[in-house]
Amino acid sequence: MYNGQWVVDGHADILYRMEGEGLGFYDPDSKLQQSFSHMAASGIDVQVFVTFVEPRLTPSEQLYKVLASLDRFYREVAKPGIIAPVFSAHDLQAVLQSGQRAALLSLEGADALNGQIGVLHALFRLGVRLIGLTWNGANSVADGVGEARGAGLSQFGRDVVRTMRSLGMVVDVSHLAERGVWDVLDIYGGPVVASHSNAAAIHAHRRNLSDDQVRGIAATGGIVGATFVPGFIGDKNVLASEDLLRHIDHLLTVAGPDGVALGSDFDGIDTTLADLRNGSDYPLLLEKLERRYGSEVLTKVAGGNWLRVFSQILPAK
Numbered sequence: 001m002y003n004g005q006w007v008v009d010g011h012a013d014i015l016y017r018m019e020g021e022g023l024g025f026y027d028p029d030s031k032l033q034q035s036f037s038h039m040a041a042s043g044i045d046v047q048v049f050v051t052f053v054e055p056r057l058t059p060s061e062q063l064y065k066v067l068a069s070l071d072r073f074y075r076e077v078a079k080p081g082i083i084a085p086v087f088s089a090h091d092l093q094a095v096l097q098s099g100q101r102a103a104l105l106s107l108e109g110a111d112a113l114n115g116q117i118g119v120l121h122a123l124f125r126l127g128v129r130l131i132g133l134t135w136n137g138a139n140s141v142a143d144g145v146g147e148a149r150g151a152g153l154s155q156f157g158r159d160v161v162r163t164m165r166s167l168g169m170v171v172d173v174s175h176l177a178e179r180g181v182w183d184v185l186d187i188y189g190g191p192v193v194a195s196h197s198n199a200a201a202i203h204a205h206r207r208n209l210s211d212d213q214v215r216g217i218a219a220t221g222g223i224v225g226a227t228f229v230p231g232f233i234g235d236k237n238v239l240a241s242e243d244l245l246r247h248i249d250h251l252l253t254v255a256g257p258d259g260v261a262l263g264s265d266f267d268g269i270d271t272t273l274a275d276l277r278n279g280s281d282y283p284l285l286l287e288k289l290e291r292r293y294g295s296e297v298l299t300k301v302a303g304g305n306w307l308r309v310f311s312q313i314l315p316a317k
């Protein structure tokens with residue numbers, strides 16, 4: 001917690017670096033940008049653990065990697081009394097009340113589904129509760145922002161989004177091409193999130209969201225997770241939290257205080273903001289948010305909005 005507020009980080013690629021570089025989550029000297037020491041130092045209560053895999057792999061190779069990452073999470077991250085995986089709205093409340101930290105599992109890029117809805121059901125049973133439908137390229141669900149065709153959801157993609165809603169999974173539209181975002185907003189029927197994206201009005205980057213998209217997401221009761229990726233924040237050589245705050249100012253104006261949250265993208269980035277280098281620096285941002293917007297807005301942006309969305313979407317029990 002930070003000053004009595006729940007703190008949630010909606011996107012970090014910790015598992016990707018654990019898998020690829022053999023880094024230890026509990027190693028006190030871990031090179032991870034978001035290790036357990038950083039989480040503990042900064043009072044992060046809920047962390048979304050993403051299973052990003054190399055997009056150049058075939059869908060079935062990606063599925064093997066995803067399974068390996070999920071297994072690594074259960075063996076090396078989840079720890080009774082310390083970090084508990086969350087599968088339902090009930091779990092989330094129970095874990096937070098017990099003083100443990102909560103972890104949710106997310107898939108970044110639905111390539112591993114390989115066009116099969118059965119794989120989606122299986123990943124749900126293995127604990128996955130969020131899916132970013134694409135990375136930058138195209139897959140069987142939709143096109144990402146890097147695919148020039150810019151198509152929306154495929155027929156399979158529509159099945160995936162509807163099935164996710166009925167199972168109780170969060171649809172993440174970060175990385176998705178614009179048409180796909182509108183398709184999701186049309187058919188999901190619940191709060192839609194962009195876990196790690198900033199405002200295109202402040203910095204025109206393909207990974208950032210237009211004001212219309214931000215409004216569309218907020219209208220579902222969803223959230224945009226402002227992200228610490230320097231390339232999405234601005235063009236200067238050295239960027240800092242003050243530059244990120246310009247995006248948060250704008251997102252708050254367009255989406256309102258219920259529509260903005262945080263998604264660091266730690267361990268998915270090679271360079272960082274000068275003063276947000278790892279999870280331990282999180283409180284510096286929270287302090288600035290509190291000073292700038294007051295404690296009511298801080299409560300929502302720091303974690304309250306993520307918690308609201310999770311409790312609305314996840315299975316009740």
Ligand SMILES: [Zn+2]
Pocket residue numbers: 108175196268
């Ligand atoms: Zn990403």
